[in-house]
Amino acid sequence: MIANLPLSQRRFDYFFIVMFSLFFITSMISDMVPTLMGDLDPASTNVFVQMNYNYAKGCDPLFLTPPIWMRFVTGLSAFAYGPFYLVLVWAFIKGINRIQVPAIIYGTAISVITGIVVFGVEFFGEPQWRCQNIGKFLPLNSPYVLIPILLIIRMRKEMPFTRKF
Numbered sequence: 001m002i003a004n005l006p007l008s009q010r011r012f013d014y015f016f017i018v019m020f021s022l023f024f025i026t027s028m029i030s031d032m033v034p035t036l037m038g039d040l041d042p043a044s045t046n047v048f049v050q051m052n053y054n055y056a057k058g059c060d061p062l063f064l065t066p067p068i069w070m071r072f073v074t075g076l077s078a079f080a081y082g083p084f085y086l087v088l089v090w091a092f093i094k095g096i097n098r099i100q101v102p103a104i105i106y107g108t109a110i111s112v113i114t115g116i117v118v119f120g121v122e123f124f125g126e127p128q129w130r131c132q133n134i135g136k137f138l139p140l141n142s143p144y145v146l147i148p149i150l151l152i153i154r155m156r157k158e159m160p161f162t163r164k165f
Contacts, residue, residue, distance in 0.1 A: 004095035004161040012165040013092045016154070019147050020092070024085035030055070031077035034066045055140070059133040062121060067129075073113060081110060088151075095161035103155045107148035115145040 007013060033052045034040065040053040040063065056063035062070055084106055091099035118141070122131040131137045154165055 002159060002162040004097070004159075005164065007093060007095065010095075010161065010164055012154075013161075016147075016151065017089050017092050019143065020085040020088045023144070023147070024082055024089070027077045027082035027085065030063075031074040031082070034063055035071050035075040035078050038071065039065045055136075059136045060122070060131060062118070062129045070118075073118065076113070077110075081106065092161075097159050097161055100155045100158065100160055103151055107152040107155070111145050111148045111152075114141070119145070 029048050030052060033046075033048050037049060040049055040056055042050075042053050042057070044050060044053070052063060066074065084102070088099065088103060088106075090096070091103075121129050122137065124130075154160060157163070
């Protein structure tokens with residue numbers, strides 16, 4: 001059996017650790033708010049509602065007044081993907097090879113949901129849900145498609161932590 005490389009020799013894995021830590025934070029802030037509260041109230045005194053409102057206003061109307069299906073998508077992120085990000089961080093730090101299949105399932109699911117469903121609606125869907133500021137939207141949302149695709153590539157072979165990226 002081949003031994004895992006220590007994290008210090010898997011330098012690109014630090015990138016995944018940082019990104020999935022950030023994804024956890026953003027899923028708790030950006031996705032939990034519309035899931036639990038629905039429409040974003042500009043008069044709210046809740047700092048997280050205000051942050052989400054400031055992002056959504058003039059950029060992402062799908063978050064401003066999320067339809068029920070979007071609340072399901074954000075709920076999935078907040079309550080399923082959010083905790084899984086912590087599992088991914090732990091697995092990358094410890095070199096837990098058993099994360100390979102769940103990581104590929106996650107990477108596929110979120111790439112499809114974000115890449116097709118959300119981006120499809122944002123760019124080609126009903127006019128009221130279309131993105132109003134592509135320059136703001138893409139840098140903030142593209143990592144949720146690109147990083148999972150990189151994760152799938154990282155996990156493409158058995159025993160992913162026995163080798164560098």
